[in-house]
Amino acid sequence: MTQASSAVVEMRGLSLLRGNRVILDDIDLRLEAGQSLAVVGPSGAGKTTILRLLAGLEMPSAGELHLFGRRQDYLRLDQHLPPDVRLVSQNPALLGSLSVLHNVGFLLYRGGLLSDKEIKERVARCLEAVGLAGTEDLMPAELSGGMQKRVSFARAMIDDPAADSANPLLLFDEPTAGLDPVASTRIEDLMVTTTRLSRGTSVVVSHVLSTIERSAEQVVLLYDGKLRWQGSVEAFRCSDNPYVVQFRTASLVGPMQPQEL
Template identity: 60%
Template sequence: MVEMQGLSKQWEGSPVLNEISFKMKPGERVAIVGPSGSGKSTILKLLAGLILPTKGHICLFGEKQTFLRLDQSNPPDVRLVFQNPALLASLTVEENVGFLLQRSGILNNEEIHQQVMFALKEVGLFDVASKFPGQLSGGMQKRVSFARALINETVDRNNRLPLLLYDEPTAGLDPIACTRIEDLIVKTTTLAGGSSIVVSHVLSTIERSSERIFLLYGGKFQWEGSIHEFRESKNPFVNQFRNGNLQGPMQPEDN
């Protein structure tokens, strides 16, 4: 489903990712964790085809990715749910969620309305379709961005299932709003029939939304294992991350 091999990314000469490899099965939900600046968002942007690797390659659904997504003729279905919900302020909630469907022109207005209302209902939003993003709380805006990720904007010719990418989906939310978003990650991924990669620092998010964890530091995956192993592991990287210890193998670069 997803395979990265010997993947490296450098920004202006400084290496961020150093020959990382990664494999993911269809339907799997994984989390990537690691300190700020370790390159987690960079991995998501590479998978979403927003940037190209310096070295190595990415295969999605068995196809080697060699172009930026915008330059691909039959791009794989990869949906990136940003940390910031990035809703368009001048469009209503309904227009925001249906934006890509309108643009693709494969459905009529009534069909688009049905799909949008279904997606909003699934994320627990009612009576907000005609509101503007600025009229909603932060947690509700996040849910709108999840509703957007539920929309099948194209009829995929090869029946490929979507890959959903979530960048810090619960950053800045209170614990209850966090739980709601975590359950939505699982629900959205299951409803879309896809796989997901969650990038997060929040322990509850990591544990509730994924089955397997990768810990990124120093340009490499330093550890990989199940949620259960993550809780029990004596690995120094895992231990430091889990407990927020100052002492350990992970140190800020400017120290």
């Protein structure tokens, strides 16, 4: 029997096919507790598929995926099952019929392990951390887009006693896409704060260089379903790997061919 890894994330020879199309091809990747990883590459490279696999929304066609030392062999879909994986998508995905309090504390109310007072205290701490203290009774429709995004970060950092791990895996999907530089900086700071306060491990998918450099310690570059480069953020800044150079400089010249528009 293969012994499970003690890393938070470990992919071993992982591949994913959709029909005859290869989405991911023989991926080996390891992420230790407390580390932060940026997954980069052009559109269609397989980046979001990595997040979907980690979130339990898809399963690999070949190879193994281990989270928190346990092999994953089921889809999680709408169930909140261990391990503790939290996805922050581009869309805040708040429930319009619920207040900020119930959106942020949704899993705690459903778990039934805490009193109303304890849940409100935990939600209040998270809202204060994202600069939204006192907004518990507001509805999503009463919030700006930026405020809704911050509520989604508060929801990601909530401490869930029903979770199997005290150190969650946080997944951020293009969190600063379409934002101006000032708004991007605020979101990048929130990503760092959310990961630190939740004592978590993070994976961010992004095309934005400032987001990559401010929110991650390690970088992997995907192209055509394969890992073409991996290393530290410092090495990413100066690497002469042709894939990294082309991505950093946004050049049309290099091994990565632009998709047809």
